[in-house]
Structure formats: structure tokens, C-alpha cells
Amino acid sequence: MGKTQTVRFRPGSLIHSAYGRGEATEQFACNYGFNPRFRGKIEGGQLKVTGVGPDGELRAVEITGHPFYVATLFLPQTSSTRENPHPLIVAYLKAALAFRTSAERKL
């Protein structure tokens, strides 16, 4: 089965400001290891590591200068409840709302 682990966020990062704190306990899928879908993003060279596990293992990345681009190896959706919606997902939707009405939405 999956596991739970503490993830620490880089100060000043988008994910840090989404949570409003420096660390959180998050859930991981059973097979959460390296996922090929990260390959293209890492090769893009714009990714910054903004979340790490207890031993510095990569747990979250983001792109600076992008409206909102965050990828995580953990699953925020599995710990969300109606009483406590997950802060990363709330921040993501806030960014979507701003994007919807922004001049940056060029297509």
C-alpha cells in the first residue's frame, strides 16, 4: 500500500506560499517512484525542486515565471476533505480564476 511522509517546501516557492507553512505530511501511491511524465519537464530545464522528503529526496517541482506550474510525487487529492480542502488545490484554482480573466490568456 501507499505511504505517508513529511515533505518540506522551499521558502519563497509557490508551493510554500500555497500551504502557508514549511512542511506537510502527504500521502504517496504504492508505486510513486520515478514517473516518465516528469522526463519532459526536467529536460525543459526550467524546473526547480521546491519540495523534498526527509533525506532530501525530490518530492515536488515548479516553474518560476509561470502562472502556476507545480508537480508533486505525492497525492494531495487523497487527503482533501470538504471540511479541509487541500491548500495546494485551492491555490491552483485561485490561479485558474486569475488566469481566466487575465490578459495572458492569449488563445
Added chain:
Amino acid sequence: MLQTLRVGIIGDYNPESRYHVATDAALGHAAAALSISLTPSWIPTPSMERGPVETRLKSFDALWCSPGSPYKSMDGALQAIQFAREKGWPFVGT
């Protein structure tokens, strides 16, 4: 009237997947907290193999790459992720 957001979830929806079900639910929780109406749409990965992918994706206000690889089309998934990165669409990959 509530604001409405359209969220496109890149992935091959499987109702048996607790991660897929949790993704829809979590979006609903966050939307309720923000008092917005949210319509999640699952975008099958094979549908993005044949370009231009922006035609398929530009109507969404945000994109989410779901858990549950391998996808039916890894190439389709990667094209969608690239669109979000290059065109500046709000994106989360979990």
C-alpha cells in the same frame, strides 16, 4: 451567480481508481471553499496524439495531469503537459 471554472484532467478516467475518484472530489472541495462552480472534464490521452493539441485544450482554464500512468497514450499526455508549460496554462501534476 457563481463563477465557473473549466478544469481539464489529462488522463484516462477509471471509476475503479481511488486516485481518480479522489481527484474529482478534491476539486469539488476546493471549489466549494472558494464558492465557485467547477466542471472537471477528463481528457483521454489518445485524443491529444494528433495535433494541434491547443485546439483540444484552450477552452480549459486549468489543466491537471492525473495519477495513473501508464496512460493509454504517453505521447498524448506529454503533449498536453508541454502545452501547459509553454503556453502558461495553470497546471498541476500529481
